[in-house]
Amino acid sequence: IIPETASSVRTTCPYCGVGCGVRATVHADGTTEISGDTQHPANAGRLCVKGSALDETIGLDGRLLYPHMRDSSTSNLQRTSWNQALDTVAQGFSDIIKRHGPDAVAFYVSGQLLTEDYYIANKLMKGYIGSANIDTNSRLCMSSAVAGHKRAFGADLMPVCYEDLELADLVVLIGSNTAWCHPVLFQRIAKIRETRPAMKLVVIDPRRTATCELADLHLPVKAGTDVWLFNGLLHYLSQHGKTDAAFVAAHTNGLDEALAAAAASSADPLTVAKICKVNVRDLLAFYDLFASTEKVVSAFSQGVNQSSAGTDKVNSIINCHLLSGRIGRPGMGPFSITGQPNAMGGREVGGLANMLAAHMDLDNPAHRQTVQTFWNAPRIADKPGLKAVDLFQAIEQGKVKAVWIMATNPVVSLPDADQVQRALARCELVVVSDITEKTDTNDYAHVLLPALGWGEKDGTVTNSERRISRQRPFLSPPGEARADWQILCSVAQRMGFDGFRYQSVHEIFDEHARLTAHDNAAENTGRQPRLLNLSGLCGMSKTQFNAMQPVQWPVMPAAHDEPQGTQRLFTDHHFVHPDGKARFIPTAPRTPKNMPDQDYPLSLNTGRVRDQWHTMTRSGKSPKLNNHITESFIDMHPQDALLCGVREGSLARVSSPWGAMVARVQHGGGIPRGSIFVPIHWNNQSASDARIGAVVNPVVDPISGEPEFKHTPVRVEEF
Ligand code: SF4
Numbered sequence: 001i002i003p004e005t006a007s008s009v010r011t012t013c014p015y016c017g018v019g020c021g022v023r024a025t026v027h028a029d030g031t032t033e034i035s036g037d038t039q040h041p042a043n044a045g046r047l048c049v050k051g052s053a054l055d056e057t058i059g060l061d062g063r064l065l066y067p068h069m070r071d072s073s074t075s076n077l078q079r080t081s082w083n084q085a086l087d088t089v090a091q092g093f094s095d096i097i098k099r100h101g102p103d104a105v106a107f108y109v110s111g112q113l114l115t116e117d118y119y120i121a122n123k124l125m126k127g128y129i130g131s132a133n134i135d136t137n138s139r140l141c142m143s144s145a146v147a148g149h150k151r152a153f154g155a156d157l158m159p160v161c162y163e164d165l166e167l168a169d170l171v172v173l174i175g176s177n178t179a180w181c182h183p184v185l186f187q188r189i190a191k192i193r194e195t196r197p198a199m200k201l202v203v204i205d206p207r208r209t210a211t212c213e214l215a216d217l218h219l220p221v222k223a224g225t226d227v228w229l230f231n232g233l234l235h236y237l238s239q240h241g242k243t244d245a246a247f248v249a250a251h252t253n254g255l256d257e258a259l260a261a262a263a264a265s266s267a268d269p270l271t272v273a274k275i276c277k278v279n280v281r282d283l284l285a286f287y288d289l290f291a292s293t294e295k296v297v298s299a300f301s302q303g304v305n306q307s308s309a310g311t312d313k314v315n316s317i318i319n320c321h322l323l324s325g326r327i328g329r330p331g332m333g334p335f336s337i338t339g340q341p342n343a344m345g346g347r348e349v350g351g352l353a354n355m356l357a358a359h360m361d362l363d364n365p366a367h368r369q370t371v372q373t374f375w376n377a378p379r380i381a382d383k384p385g386l387k388a389v390d391l392f393q394a395i396e397q398g399k400v401k402a403v404w405i406m407a408t409n410p411v412v413s414l415p416d417a418d419q420v421q422r423a424l425a426r427c428e429l430v431v432v433s434d435i436t437e438k439t440d441t442n443d444y445a446h447v448l449l450p451a452l453g454w455g456e457k458d459g460t461v462t463n464s465e466r467r468i469s470r471q472r473p474f475l476s477p478p479g480e481a482r483a484d485w486q487i488l489c490s491v492a493q494r495m496g497f498d499g500f501r502y503q504s505v506h507e508i509f510d511e512h513a514r515l516t517a518h519d520n521a522a523e524n525t526g527r528q529p530r531l532l533n534l535s536g537l538c539g540m541s542k543t544q545f546n547a548m549q550p551v552q553w554p555v556m557p558a559a560h561d562e563p564q565g566t567q568r569l570f571t572d573h574h575f576v577h578p579d580g581k582a583r584f585i586p587t588a589p590r591t592p593k594n595m596p597d598q599d600y601p602l603s604l605n606t607g608r609v610r611d612q613w614h615t616m617t618r619s620g621k622s623p624k625l626n627n628h629i630t631e632s633f634i635d636m637h638p639q640d641a642l643l644c645g646v647r648e649g650s651l652a653r654v655s656s657p658w659g660a661m662v663a664r665v666q667h668g669g670g671i672p673r674g675s676i677f678v679p680i681h682w683n684n685q686s687a688s689d690a691r692i693g694a695v696v697n698p699v700v701d702p703i704s705g706e707p708e709f710k711h712t713p714v715r716v717e718e719f
């Protein structure tokens with residue numbers, strides 16, 4: 001149902017973690033016009049090509065409009081009623097919990113969910129079912145940053161804001177093709193450099209990506225060598241007296257151990273340059289630039305996080321900012337750029353298997369008590385649940401017997417994706433909530449539930465700079481689709497749980513805000529007061545919630561100096577560890593777990609292309625976006641192609657010990673010898689054998705559980 005008169009709604013882009021404000025205007029003829037929201041602080045009216053093509057993705061082609069079920073694993077999905085579908089889910093989960101305990105069930109959710117959906121899923125699993133088996137596809141993109149923040153600061157807190165990128169005199173982009181993956185942030189950097197040409201940009205990335213076109217210096221480090229590089233910088237800063245001794249003495253602990261680790265691996269720049277495979281003059285130029293520039297932002301993304309040493313990589317970067325005291329002041333700090341629109345919102349409500357809610361800890365009895373009391377929950381999970389890769393392995397092993405997958409497509413996106421297929425094929429109950437009728441994951445669903453999509457759903461998201469923005473509906477719900485939080489509440493009620501009788505998303509947001517403020521004092525928690533505090537947002541009326549403007553947490557009551565939220569954290573140099581000090585973390589470098597060998601001589605790097613998103617279930621609907629790159633590809637160096645016997649333009653097979661995929665060979669993507677790059681997006685719905693996830697090794701960081709997507713030994717052969 002389209003409104004008869006034009007209506008204009010301010011909402012937020014559903015793609016990347018920049019979180020741009022979007023204005024959507026529905027005209028009387030049914031067309032929708034999309035433009036950048038000039039009032040949104042993240043983008044001030046800018047949109048990238050993905051955001052500006054959103055109108056091409058909201059049609060109902062391929063939409064899942066009705067609940068479906070199948071009688072057995074071999075029968076086809078048949079349309080059913082909501083009552084029947086919800087009863088089946090509730091009964092199935094209850095039966096399995098009764099027979100095997102709460103850890104025999106799991107939710108696998110998504111950074112595409114709104115914060116309120118995430119909040120309800122987490123409350124149901126951790127507080128009512130009593131297991132922490134809820135993990136998210138955000139595990140795949142930023143969990144190493146979460147773990148690194150917790151180790152360094154005592155909590156998962158991102159210190160800087162977007163404006164710092166514009167105030168810095170040096171921006172270092174590490175493992176981030178910002179020009180393609182966070183385009184509006186890149187536009188902001190490019191724009192400011194027009195007015196401040198002295199501002200420097202260094203890009204650290206094995207590939208010569210589009211981001212490098214603007215760089216003053218590109219360090220094409222060998223994949224996996226970041227810790228050697230940043231340990232070398234830490235050592236260099238120390239040796240050249242470029243430290244903030246007063247800051248270090250007053251506000252940090254652990255420097256000696258970190259310096260010893262840095263000296264052990266990276267005391268000699270020549271050795272570091274050799275290990276990282278960069279020119280030593282360029283390496284020293286970077287070290288000198290960092291050492292001599294006061295305002296430095298080090299922004300990092302999946303190239304750092306998606307590694308079996310991801311958490312150490314994050315901490316090796318943060319160590320350099322702590323040693324130079326460059327944190328908590330304008331124009332400086334370490335900056336984790338998140339991948340998804342609501343990766344941050346998921347963290348806030350505890351949508352990771354090793355977190356509770358409101359950034360509280362599962363391993364802290366006072367925190368568990370706080371959350372259980374606040375929820376009036378019958379139980380509370382008391383140990384971490386299974387992280388994404390472990391979860392699907394546990395399903396294949398028969399330990400987890402029911403899984404509910406929401407708004408994500410793990411048969412394409414997880415590493416060792418063929419293993420995910422095997423796991424789902426043997427799982428007793430697979431429930432999938434999605435907006436798309438046909439996905440590689442839906443093929444395994446016993447119950448398929450139609451969810452609302454962008455433009456239809458209502459709630460909040462949090463972007464990379466901790467800014468909470470509203471996603472607002474401007475389209476009517478299609479078919480019988482429902483909001484994810486409504487579906488979850490209906491199942492919870494059928495399972496016999498109180499505490500899920502919400503009338504609107506506004507009530508859920510208010511409960512989330514009150515939980516962040518509840519019992520939030522050192523004497524009650526045994527720790528410093530929690531910084532995730534939304535007390536200034538508690539008690540909003542529905543009208544106020546609907547009119548809510550973008551705001552950065554923490555949001556203290558209105559009397560606070562920053563009624564619109566908090567731009568920067570740690571401005572008082574007080575951290576969250578019990579002694580109020582930040583921690584240097586000693587980081588001993590290690591190579592990726594699986595190295596190339598005779599059988600698999602090349603290293604596979606995966607990532608995004610400019611105009612597609614995740615597994616293309618939305619962006620693949622846009623003709624404009626599909627024009628950019630029409631099919632998957634294997635980018636490789638011409639000499640490697642010659643050695644493998646494949647030609648540019650021909651189809652080739654990429655294989656590893658875990659699986660294989662087929663794509664067309666191309667050159668010219670700035671890939672160094674010895675490695676290849678394949679995009680993550682294509683799926684078996686668009687072309688057979690197109691899932692690169694099937695090839696990726698299921699190796700994870702031992703602390704964060706984030707998979708090593710940037711390094712799998714592979715071979716390439718003629719197809
Ligand atoms: Fe959307 Fe990210 Fe593009 Fe902004 S930069 S319009 S959030 S995809």
